[in-house]
Amino acid sequence: MLLFTLFGRQVFGINVLKIKEIIPYHAMNTLPGANPAIIGIARLRGQPFPVIDLSSALGMTTTKDVAEFADCSIIISEFNRSLQGFLVKKVDKIIPLGWDAIQPPPASSGRFNYITGVINIDDKIVEVIDVERVLNEVAPPKDSTGKGVSLSDEQLELLRRKLILVVDDSGLARKQVSQTLAMIGIDPVMANDGKEALQLLHALHAEGRTVDLIISDIEMPEMDGYTLTRELRKDQDFASVYILLHTSLAGAVSKEYATASGANAALTKFVTEELAEAVLEGLGQDH
Structure with a gap:
């Protein structure tokens, strides 16, 4: 710091x-x-x-x-x-x-x-x-590449059943990610940091609900995204969940550490279509 x-x-x-x-x-x-x-x-x-x-x-x-x-x-x-x-x-x-x-x-x-x-x-x-x-x-950045995301009605219906957890200490970032997920028919659950995310995941698991994908920031107070990922990989209930680290850090730095921590992928913020594409890939959806 x-x-x-x-x-x-x-x-x-x-x-x-x-x-x-x-x-x-x-x-x-x-x-x-x-x-x-x-x-x-x-x-x-x-x-x-x-x-x-x-x-x-x-x-x-x-x-x-x-x-x-x-x-x-x-x-x-x-x-x-x-x-x-x-x-x-x-x-x-x-x-x-x-x-x-x-x-x-x-x-x-x-x-x-x-x-x-x-x-x-x-x-x-x-x-x-x-x-x-x-x-x-x-100095707001350009948000969109203009490519758009094209999905069939069948894909949209399938995606609506998916449960995604968004973890970010920035209210602005949570809003941006939520708006992107709305484009593909997903209404996520939210956590403010890694510690809160762990508590929420265990609560959802106790209710019999399975999180299909986690989108997590890296820099967060109390528990960062790398630590959250390592903790999940040690827990048999969440060891296989797909984790996408979504970060403002430079791509080369974040991807190297993301792999070391056990995350499936890392993406630099914030381009709407790129995030949507990464989520679809993580959910195993062709489009």
Whole structure:
């Protein structure tokens, strides 16, 4: 976890696996008509990307005069298949920790809407930013490839009988996945993290209900997707369930660790048709 501050004393964190580089702030071209939190367009080895004033995006301040950015840094990250920069006041340090050290955020409003977890470090609270939500509001990616998914009435009827569990700590991600599954006639059950998913799976099993496929995020507080997968593979009741890890991390990294943890497949967020195709493949449906 990379720790940093914005324009205040609160410490924030972001997963280092998302980070490409950290550079000093420099003047850049503005983007007319863009969200006010986007302060300009920068380039990394020729590839353009938006730079977001993270303090403004979290609703903590309005975008400041560029003169106040002089001693700031830009965290360049790769997230959901795209590059973006985050303007921060000061980069602090990198700390190693497991996702079990991260607790769910308090139920609140304001900037806590953009926090996916909290960590207690040396009696100080670090807030882990829900980058997915920030990007969706400030610089939303293109959602669809336009290919569409074509299914017969017989396939749709069969799919309606399938039970899929979606595990993700981001409410936005759960909504996106749910909307995708609705395209193929599936109404999933939901869990906020791996720990809650395990409890729900055991409850469903006790009722005699079988989950046909699990779509799980990787980065979640209390229990991450890799740990959830390993726990399920050790349990004879769930050892054979199809697990698709759906993540904002870079594809090569996530697929390698997904295989090692026992998952059947990994997919980088978020393209509607690709997720639908992956689900159909996991359910053994030709289309």
